[in-house]
Amino acid sequence: MAEPIENFYAVIPAGGIGSRLWPLSRADAPKFLHDLTGSGQTLLRDTWDRLEPLAGRDRIAVVTGRAHRAAVEKELPGIPDKNVILESEPRDSAAAIGLAAAILVRREPDVIIGSFAADHVIRGTRLFDHAVRQAVAVAAAGYICTIGIPPVEPSVGFGYIQKGDELDVEGAPEAAYVARFVEKPNLETAREYFADRSFLWNAGMFISRADVLLGEISENQPHLYAGLMDLADAWDDRDARGPAVDRIWPTITKIAIDYAVAEPAAEKGRLAVIPGHFEWDDVGDFASLAKLNSHGRKNDLAILGENARVLVDASSGIVVSQTHRVISVIGVKDIVIVDTEDALLVTTSEHAQRVKGVVDALKLTGQGDVL
Amino acid sequence: MAEPIENFYAVIPAGGIGSRLWPLSRADAPKFLHDLTGSGQTLLRDTWDRLEPLAGRDRIAVVTGRAHRAAVEKELPGIPDKNVILESEPRDSAAAIGLAAAILVRREPDVIIGSFAADHVIRGTRLFDHAVRQAVAVAAAGYICTIGIPPVEPSVGFGYIQKGDELDVEGAPEAAYVARFVEKPNLETAREYFADRSFLWNAGMFISRADVLLGEISENQPHLYAGLMDLADAWDDRDARGPAVDRIWPTITKIAIDYAVAEPAAEKGRLAVIPGHFEWDDVGDFASLAKLNSHGRKNDLAILGENARVLVDASSGIVVSQTHRVISVIGVKDIVIVDTEDALLVTTSEHAQRVKGVVDALKLTGQGDVL
Incomplete structure (x- = not known):
């Protein structure tokens, strides 16, 4: 088995109830705590198992709500305490991933983080590894890198990423610039994208140096950046963390990482994409679950x-x-x-x-x- | 309110689980113990309430399984003990109604019994009364009388009764001879019957002098008749009933009253019919329940x-x-x-x-x- 990737830290944002999977998903039993594939374990655990060979068992952080702490620790008995990052309330994905980046960069200035949702289904571990390793190579070269999924049908349920020019990075033969991000299209547009092979599904995976990611947040969302850095300053200090969270977290900007980071970075030529040839699904609703x-x-x-x-x-x-x-x-x-x-x-x-x-x-x- | 009908005794066979209504109907919660109309009470209780003005509260017998005794007595708190006729196991409708007839004729030689299923839905009490009173008049004249329902659609879920010549009985202006009984038809035949206004639905209601009914059983099913009379001899004797039931009931012929009584009586011109203009349904399945x-x-x-x-x-x-x-x-x-x-x-x-x-x-x- 290959060694874990140097400087790499995996981040698993484990938030979101999955309302369209009610009554299976609940406030106290969100989607990531279910086995949706009959694998015998939860999606969160599947995600962990997929990332462990890439990052190492002590280098996977989970960002989740305080209410889910016990459930997460039960699912991931090996997780070091310092890698459970608790939110007092949900503030969307830029806050969750940004907080992890800010905390980790204080611990390791050169760290490369990769964020992977806790509640997606992926099949094809070797292909996943192959994509992540390329993405880390791209990230090491200073880009923010996403992994996009070649569409297998003209889905209207996902956003799309259009590939641009090839990007020449050692160890990432499939790398390309991202030309643009597109929101979930209508069926006609989805069919055009599907026919045009330059479009990939946005699977919400981002791999980047933590400092590069934070720099991007700083440029686009300075208030959010300041809050995250203040939180990170206090985080590893037992006495300071609680008061800092109580004071700062409620003021944190609620924004998706797509808007706070990915779209502006794409416009500035700082966003790259690696195609992920594994099977992927975000299991957004029961139709998807049935399929x-x-x-x-x-x-x-x-x-x-x-x-x-x-x-x-x-x-x-x-x-x-x-x-x-x-x-x-x-x-x-x-x-x-x-x-x-x-x-x-x-x-x-x-x-x-x-x-x-x-x-x-x-x-x-x-x-x-x-x- | 009209007086109860002289010499009349109502009999309610309360058997049959209603398998096509599973999982609502169960061995321990058969169809007649459910409220299937939102009336707020069970079908059994509805049946009782419909018959009480016609027979009087002390003149309604229920034939049911031993397992349902407690439930029946709970539903019908006013029922005299002697009117709860318990079967040790189900032996079909000729046995259930025949046993009631045999017991009641020992108590009252001139009794006229009317049997009405515990689990049918009827709407239109005045029309029901009107039909039953006519049927009792026909029964007093020595006929076995059924009540047939004018079809409201070409149903394949019910048997049919074809009316024959008019029958001239005082107090029963709508009486007619029964020309023949027909089993559940296919759709084509059902459509013919529906177009031909001489066909009625067989609602399984029989009104007859008890001695006339037993005479018919005697002619057609002599073994069944002998068993029922032996049971009736012992029934009202506390010490004799148990041993008689244990000995005789298991040998009782299992046959529907349609075959043991109605069809042969029709052939011999002894069966009459009164049309029942009330709404009727046997709630045979969930399609019927939905409707x-x-x-x-x-x-x-x-x-x-x-x-x-x-x-x-x-x-x-x-x-x-x-x-x-x-x-x-x-x-x-x-x-x-x-x-x-x-x-x-x-x-x-x-x-x-x-x-x-x-x-x-x-x-x-x-x-x-x-x-």
Whole structure:
């Protein structure tokens, strides 16, 4: 097995509930704490296992909410205490990744960080390694590097990254400049992008020297930068951290890293991309979950859940079972059934995006007990 | 309010689990112990309330399984002990109704009995009374009388009764001879019957002098007759009943009253019919239950269950909720969702008849815990 990459630190932002996966994902059981592939372990643990050979077990930091500390430490028993970075409340991805960068750069000025969401599904470890190692080489040369996924269909569920000119960096034969970032397109545009092979899916992976990333934040979001640096100054001091967090964190700008870093960096020719040839999915909704678990068999009913007792008659779609109940499914196509102790969802793949509306309705009607 | 009918005794056979209504109907919670209309009480209690003005509260007998004795007495707190007729195991409808007839005729030689299933839904009490009173008049004249329902659609889910010549009985202006009984037809035949106004649905209601009914059983099923009379001889003797039941009941012929009584009586010109102009349904499956609760609104989702917490978005069909769980239904048409503590069913109206297959599969696979 290859050695861990020199100077490399992996950062796993583990936030976000995954509302479109309700009632599976909850405030107290967010998406990253579920096994969504039948692998037998959580997405967070899968992410850790994928990164450990690249960074080493003592060089993976997790940024998560205070409420999830115990669950994260249970999932990752080997994680050093200093690598659990707790947010008192969510402030979006630039804050989460920026805080990790600021803390780590104080500890190691030359550190290269790579941030990888805790709740994505990736298959193909060798291809993942190959992409990350190239991205780190690009980062070492001073660029911010992202990993983009060659589309396998004209998806409207992801943002796109357009490749520009080739970038000549030793150890990164597939590197290219990023020409532009594009938000989730409509179907017509998605089809154009799919036909034009220069577009990749934005998988939200960023690899960069920590100081370069912070420099970019400093240029684009100086207030955010100042807050993050003040927090980092206090972080490794037991007595100072608490008061600093209480004082600064609530003032931190809420902004996605795409806007705070990636788009402006792309405009300035500082953003590079490596294509990731592994299978990737952000499992954004139950349609995606159904597809992910169908193993290519369109007429089958995928079943997720350790203790699932499902009787199927002429049905397709997905059943997610979190209870011990017998579930009988007869003559329904592309169905989505999610069975939990206190809530049941029945919909179809076609309407999977509307699940978020239910979550909003439950909030509005004071039924937050099941969220 | 009219007086109860002289010499009349109502008999309610309360047997049958209703397998096509699983997982709502169970061995320990059969169909007749459910509220299937949102009336706030069970079908058994509805049946009782419908018959009380016709027979009087002390003149309604219930024939049920030993396992349901407590539930029946809880539902019908006013029922005299002597009117709870317990079967040690189910032996089909001729045995159930025949036993009641044999017991009652020993007590009152001139008794006229009317048997009405415990688990049918009827709306229109005045029309029901009108039909029963006519049927009793026909029965007093020595006929076995049934009540048939004028079809409102070409149903393939019911048997049919063809009316013959008019029958001239005082107090029964709508009486007619029964020309023949027909089993559940195919759709083509059902359409013919529906167009030909002489066909009525067989609703399984029989009104007859008890001695006339027993005479018919005697002619057609002499072994069954002998067993029933032996049982009746011992029934009202505390010491004799138990041993007689243990000895005789297991030998009783299992046969439906349609075959043991109605069809042969029709052939011999001894069977009459009164049309029942009330709304009637045997609630044979979830499609029927959905229709019954849709109140004519085809695009609505009917919801059954006292504590139901259902969020509906662009869906139709029925949700039966027996739990306190939140049920969210998005973008599904003609869906059937039955949510119970230990089992969940998801199907469509179109496939509702296949529910029985699930029950069979559960038996075969040793999962009888949820039946």
